Amino acid sequence: MGVLLAGCGGAAPAPADAPASAPSSADAPAGALPAAVTQVLPTAYERLTASADRLDPAQGYPRSVDAGKGTWTTKPVDDWTSGFFPGQLWLAGQLTGDQAWTARAQRWTAPIGGQVTRTDTHDLGFVVGDSFGAQQRATGQGAQEVVTAARSLATRYSPTVKAIKSWDTDGDDDKRGSWRFPVIIDTVMNLSLLDQAATLPGGDPSWRDLATQHARTASTTNMRPDGSIAHVAVFDPDTGAFVKRDTWQGADPDSTWSRGQGWAIHGFAEQARVAGDPELRAAAVKAADWWLAHTAPGSRVPPWDFSKPGEERDTSAAAVAASGLLDLAQQTGDARYRQAAVETLEELATKDVAPGGPALLAHAVGGKPQDSEVDVGMVYADYYFLEAVSRAS
Template sequence: MAGCGQSAPAPGTPDPSSAPAAAGSLPASVTKVLPTAYERLARSADSLDPTKGYPRSVDGGKSSWTTKPVDDWTSGFFPGELWLARDLTGDQAWTARAQRWTAPIASQIHRTDTHDLGFVVDDSFGEQVQATGQGADDVVTAARSLATRYSPKVHAIKSWDTDGEDDKRGSWRFPVIIDTAMNLELLDHASTLPGGDPAWKDIATQHALTASHTNMRPDGSIAHVAVFDPDTGAFLKRDTWQGAAPDSTWSRGQGWAIHGFAAQARAANNPELKAAAQKAADWWLAHTSPGNRVPPWDFSKPTEERDTSAAAVAASGLLDLADQVGGADGARYRQAAAETLDELATKEVAPSGPALLAHATGGKPQDSEVDVGLVYGDYYFLEAARRWTVPAAT
């Protein structure tokens, strides 16, 4: 395909004509670019070895992934993409690939030192359970591990273990970052599986409510970090690690809030969380516009690097929210998601290399992963494509 660096399909890559007819209702630009996504994804899955690392980022102009060990917070996204490709195409050739990349993640299910088990396990084993019924025990074990980080005083899951560190985070005795809202679906899903605990869904709901009161500002914008006193549960302040400043709005964090609050509103049928998701979404829509739905990495830095991963996350969350809200607001969110996906598909596809989307920003511009392809940007683009025709379901 001209402008997208598409080459001949890799062996086992489905022809786009074999995709389910429902995919035709996607924005035409997205339908057109999906074969490129499948071709690049298949080549990476077949040429790389999960025992040697999981794809994370691709610098502009480079032809290979920078990989990270399986204990990296991003390891679940690549197998998740493979499961998404299976769903989008209906081609069972993706099953073996996805299982091969999912299996090593079983080594992570007992970890109690991270809040990222949703990203790691639910996006891999969670997808596998939905697709094949296999791996439910791994999802349940991971949820049990994640639940150990919940404080009934704070009514939230502790995001980072920071005590004693020689950096800014070391003064945060109980930090809650907005990213953690994305890990709560692991608890929701596991609570309904054999051996799961129904209380896990309550933990997820309580955490989301806490974040909606503390990470969210009155105007609907999101602060990256909310800091608490673990002894009393008192909310102390808003701060930032990823954003430009404590009072700025990190764009992917705003996307996390739309996506995470919408997911928890759906899981708990909670009107307060639905209102929080709408408030975050309305702020996003007020600060982006048709033709400019891909935001800067921080909304306070409009002339600096953009973040396509933030746009993909927001688009997927907007589709979930649109399905729940319906009516004029639902149509408004769905239209914004369509505009975002169209912009990503027509302007942001990398001309070559293994990642689909270019121009993502993983961290602060002075740090790393700036103007790159990111595995989670591609993951949420494909998730949004699936959600376009298949509403999210817990």
């Protein structure tokens, strides 16, 4: 991976202001990023610097942009999204080679240490993996936090179901209360925490097997025969029997929530790489091929749910998928996946950079159109954009 645009830089011109003759993905040499993508990176670094230095992690972690105010809406450190902002800071340091990012990233990572003993959530990969996990890879520090968090996450694994329970739902009054053992596709994104911790001092090597088995389970239950993904797979915890597919985030149980499809591509590809598992690589290919069949050059950013064409596009889904496609391209040598990922990054850089405000990308969807986080900047959209850039470089 090359170093891109050292330092936080000044503001880059908005993509619309780029010269008309700027090279596109079709013109760029094989392996190169389109100029439109590299041109927005200084803007990303400048906005990250401003937010990291101005905000206080004790007051909350950036999650979504308040469209009216043009400022971050923050959430407490126990929110599932808290790890993405420090994760971006670690990625910025990796991409630029500028050590100034380390202090910022450490400042935003340290408060997350109080989350590592939680056993009430499957989101420890998002929270701890993207913060302390990144710190451990970058500096060697943070191994204890990664191992403790993985041990906490492993308590949610059921050998009967052969999966990690995503949500504790028994007794809830909402729809989820009837799901005795729900497995949401998002959970495959948290497995990398187990993989990393399994190799660290004090870690349990069996955690890697646990992660692989969870991914295999999801690949046959959350994934439909055609390669599309259902958000929720429901199990009987007593017998391990698969009960049904359902949805929480998608439009309906039979539809395909676009970020969920992205989670599947990314998560299955990652587990296939770590485990060297051909079954999971085939699942990632199947999910990726479905994605490619339902997006096209110039419209790689999908609607929030594929059953809702013409409704809000979701840049977070596109960024997640692009990162996963790049991982899969490296594993398979299939140029289609890299080409689609690069086209996605170029589309995001030319159509979806926010004209101002704290986030780089606009037009993300946090939930459903009736929710508040719709057509706004989201911290995880920016995170996966930078992760994809790092993988493409």
